[in-house]
Amino acid sequence: MSSGKISNSAQGKASSKTNGDDGKRKVDIYFAKYAESHQNSSNEAIHFICIPLIIFSLMGLIWSIPFPYLKFLGSYNGVFNWASFLIAFSIYYYLKLSPILSYIMLLVLFGFSYAIIELEQWHKAGGPALWLVCFIIFVFAWIGQFIGHKIEGKKPSFLDDLKFLLIGPIYLLHLILKKLKIKY
Numbered sequence: 001m002s003s004g005k006i007s008n009s010a011q012g013k014a015s016s017k018t019n020g021d022d023g024k025r026k027v028d029i030y031f032a033k034y035a036e037s038h039q040n041s042s043n044e045a046i047h048f049i050c051i052p053l054i055i056f057s058l059m060g061l062i063w064s065i066p067f068p069y070l071k072f073l074g075s076y077n078g079v080f081n082w083a084s085f086l087i088a089f090s091i092y093y094y095l096k097l098s099p100i101l102s103y104i105m106l107l108v109l110f111g112f113s114y115a116i117i118e119l120e121q122w123h124k125a126g127g128p129a130l131w132l133v134c135f136i137i138f139v140f141a142w143i144g145q146f147i148g149h150k151i152e153g154k155k156p157s158f159l160d161d162l163k164f165l166l167i168g169p170i171y172l173l174h175l176i177l178k179k180l181k182i183k184y
Contacts, residue, residue: 025097027170030097030171033164034167035171037155038157040152040153043149043151043152044175047148048172049144050144051168051172052169055108055109057134059086059113059116059134061131063082064134087106090166091105091109093166094166100184101170101184116130119133
């Protein structure tokens with residue numbers, strides 16, 4: 001093999017992390033596309049509030065769907081719920097794009113899970129139902145998102161491609177890490 005050529009296996013490994021000949025990672029291409037409709041500072045500030053609220057409330061809504069008792073889970077019944085699958089899927093997707101961002105998002109989702117469990121405890125003590133609290137948060141957060149895009153003057157990215165519903169949360173993490181000069 002000459003020094004100027006890359007073996008097929010090495011080239012295959014490199015292409016899994018990049019998308020195209022320009023050497024950019026897939027996650028960076030998604031961030032650049034997402035950023036096109038998120039230039040206004042007011043819209044960005046609204047996103048920093050509303051996207052975490054949407055994730056939290058969506059998790060809570062899915063968490064609220066009754067999960068069947070499965071005998072093979074034994075003592076782990078009650079530990080798993082439908083939100084477990086949402087968490088697993090999203091973390092796997094993020095892991096493929098950027099391991100560091102996926103680890104941070106996993107910590108965020110653990111925090112959200114703790115808050116959801118606290119809301120369940122509040123409900124048991126006489127507070128409102130988890131699904132109701134999360135539904136109200138979900139509606140108001142989406143209203144905020146659309147107000148932000150009205151201010152921006154551009155439609156939300158997910159209207160062109162649904163995968164941007166998953167990109168939005170790690171885009172915010174990317175902005176924080178970029179500000180802190182931490183590579184992801």
